[in-house]
Amino acid sequence: LPLHEAARNLEDDAAVLQVGGETLVVTHDAMAEGTHFRVGADLADVAWKLVASNLSDLAAKGARPVGLLLSYMLGDADARFLEGLHRVSTALDVPILGGDTIAASGPRTFAATLIGRATHVPVPSRAGAQTSDAIWLCGRLGDAMLGFEDPDSDHAAAFLRPIPLLDEGELVAPLATAMMDVSDGLLLDASRMAAASNVGFALETGAMPIADRARIHECLSWGDDYALLFTLPADTVPPVAAHRIGSVGP
Amino acid sequence: LPLHEAARNLEDDAAVLQVGGETLVVTHDAMAEGTHFRVGADLADVAWKLVASNLSDLAAKGARPVGLLLSYMLGDADARFLEGLHRVSTALDVPILGGDTIAASGPRTFAATLIGRATHVPVPSRAGAQTSDAIWLCGRLGDAMLGFEDPDSDHAAAFLRPIPLLDEGELVAPLATAMMDVSDGLLLDASRMAAASNVGFALETGAMPIADRARIHECLSWGDDYALLFTLPADTVPPVAAHRIGSVGP
Numbered sequence: 001l002p003l004h005e006a007a008r009n010l011e012d013d014a015a016v017l018q019v020g021g022e023t024l025v026v027t028h029d030a031m032a033e034g035t036h037f038r039v040g041a042d043l044a045d046v047a048w049k050l051v052a053s054n055l056s057d058l059a060a061k062g063a064r065p066v067g068l069l070l071s072y073m074l075g076d077a078d079a080r081f082l083e084g085l086h087r088v089s090t091a092l093d094v095p096i097l098g099g100d101t102i103a104a105s106g107p108r109t110f111a112a113t114l115i116g117r118a119t120h121v122p123v124p125s126r127a128g129a130q131t132s133d134a135i136w137l138c139g140r141l142g143d144a145m146l147g148f149e150d151p152d153s154d155h156a157a158a159f160l161r162p163i164p165l166l167d168e169g170e171l172v173a174p175l176a177t178a179m180m181d182v183s184d185g186l187l188l189d190a191s192r193m194a195a196a197s198n199v200g201f202a203l204e205t206g207a208m209p210i211a212d213r214a215r216i217h218e219c220l221s222w223g224d225d226y227a228l229l230f231t232l233p234a235d236t237v238p239p240v241a242a243h244r245i246g247s248v249g250p
Numbered sequence: 251l252p253l254h255e256a257a258r259n260l261e262d263d264a265a266v267l268q269v270g271g272e273t274l275v276v277t278h279d280a281m282a283e284g285t286h287f288r289v290g291a292d293l294a295d296v297a298w299k300l301v302a303s304n305l306s307d308l309a310a311k312g313a314r315p316v317g318l319l320l321s322y323m324l325g326d327a328d329a330r331f332l333e334g335l336h337r338v339s340t341a342l343d344v345p346i347l348g349g350d351t352i353a354a355s356g357p358r359t360f361a362a363t364l365i366g367r368a369t370h371v372p373v374p375s376r377a378g379a380q381t382s383d384a385i386w387l388c389g390r391l392g393d394a395m396l397g398f399e400d401p402d403s404d405h406a407a408a409f410l411r412p413i414p415l416l417d418e419g420e421l422v423a424p425l426a427t428a429m430m431d432v433s434d435g436l437l438l439d440a441s442r443m444a445a446a447s448n449v450g451f452a453l454e455t456g457a458m459p460i461a462d463r464a465r466i467h468e469c470l471s472w473g474d475d476y477a478l479l480f481t482l483p484a485d486t487v488p489p490v491a492a493h494r495i496g497s498v499g500p
Contacts, residue, residue: 001336004317004345015347017317017365020270026347028363030321032354067254067267071280071361086251095254097265097276104282106356111321113278113363115267 008125011196013057013180014116016123023118025063029054030111039107043077044084045160046110051088053183054114055164056226060181061123062173063116064166067097070112074103081110092164119170124179129197129231133177135246136238138168139227141186142211142219155211162226168240172230175239179230184223193229194248203246258375261446263307263430264366266373273368275313279304280361289357293327294334295410296360301338303433304364305414306476310431311373312423313366314416317347320362324353331360342414369420374429379447379481383427385496386488388418389477391436392461392469405461412476418490422480425489429480434473443479444498453496 003009006017006026014027029050033039037046051068058065068089072081089096094114129135147159165181172179178197182189186208194201210219231248232238253259256267256276264277279300283289287296301318308315318339322331339346344364379385397409415431422429428447432439436458444451460469481498482488 001332002339002345004347006317007345007347010346010348015317015319017347019274019316019367020272022270024269026319026365028319028321028349030323030350030352030361032323032352035352035354066269067256067265069265069276069278069363071278073280073282073359082251089252095252095257096260097254097257097267098260098278100279100361102280102282102285102359104285104357104359107354109323109352109354109359111280111350111361113319115276115365117269 012125013060023121023123025058025061025116025118025123026113027054027057028111028113030109032109033107043081047081047084048088048161050110050112051094052092052162052164053226054112055092055094055166056181056183058114058116059164059166059169060179060228061118062120062169063118065094066115066117068094068112068114069097070099070110072099072101072110073108074101075108120173124173124176126178126180126193126196129178129193129199129248131199131248131250132234133231133248134234134244135201135248136230136232136242137208137227137245138165138240138242139225140209140211141225141227142222144224145218145222146211159224162224164226165228168228171239172228175232175236176230177232179228182225182227182229185221187220189229200249201246202249207243208245209243262375263310273371273373275308275311275366275368275373276363277304277307278361278363280359282359283357293331297331297334298338298411300360300362301344302342302412302414303476304362305342305344305416306431306433308364308366309414309416309419310429310478311368312370312419313368315344316365316367318344318362318364319347320349320360322349322351322360323358324351325358370423374423374426376428376430376443376446379428379443379449379498381449381498381500382484383481383498384484384494385451385498386480386482386492387458387477387495388415388490388492389475390459390461391475391477392472394474395468395472396461409474412474414476415478418478421489422478425482425486426480427482429478432475432477432479435471437470439479450499451496452499457493458495459493
């Protein structure tokens, strides 16, 4: 496919686009009923997660949201979706730029494009981790899984209404050699960062912030936690609350 | 909903966003199987139309494409979609910035966000038509309808692979008092422009370029032709091939 150079060969979380004197970060994600959310899920939660998961990609780039476009398949509970959209766009400060509503049968699908503004250039990518860097994690792993399993538990919000780490991403971006959000499980995402950076990651699972240590492997494999994974030179102290979870080797 | 001021209150074809000294035009459209394209349609045509219909919104703003993000629901004939996407992005010069693929059951849905760059500011809107302006149409009406009805006819391409009028939009944008693309039928879209401009439109149907004059009302009501509708001061000659189809009144 004819890729824009800003697409970073589709190997990163977002496109990084120079426009005039600014740097935009652009990301697009879709969600489908039965795949990304349960049949019968509260669409207010779905709207929140659709926007928040895209914002997490901006966070990993140290970007701030400019605005949102989305496509919405009409159906039941449209008012709930609108309520969730209103809430997330207000709470996370991402105004709506436009979108499309469509009528269709079958499982509901929704898509969102987030446009953000980089707060620091160069914008971190997955590909910059250097041998002897330290590997850091901001956020805890496993809460979304526990919230998925028990919607009545204290963990429910972690699954249904995740909070993207925008402030943390902005603080880390000027220092990080590589950064990404952990949306598909730490083990998979860390392996992606190591591969993109052409280095090896030595992870210390004992040092990781885990929601349920008795189920550590599941917590490290399950997604949806929207933590930030980043690497820093060994002597750099992260400017946010974070755990050192390993080191980069050759 | 908390709208970005660039959203133009969601009453225009696209958002118009100031970034770094430049003016971006951003639009988002989705298509669903059974609603926007037939079950069994060639997905190469669907990919073309998804991109081309979004580009038509850019054309109506006098904008040039910067790049494309899209969400793609996996299923049958994925290779055909990719082939059509490759073709449209090459032919219409719109590189791919990113996107998402999702797995889901049910009718296929696809969405695209187009980012463009304005070639002229202020960017035309639907809302600027002035009393005594002339109303112009670039493009012909009814070909898409005829192509939909008879896929073996010469009109088929007009329905399946429309060509957005990007060159024409760029030439007209500096002169137009209002402009939009005709995607939902001339009668409906002209009424929208008149309402947005708070004026009345006197249309002369005899002057309109129509694919089948015996079915003029259908040709004026059917969508998908992606013509450009614009208004100019009465003494302004359009810089593109166009038909004068009426005049603006109070």
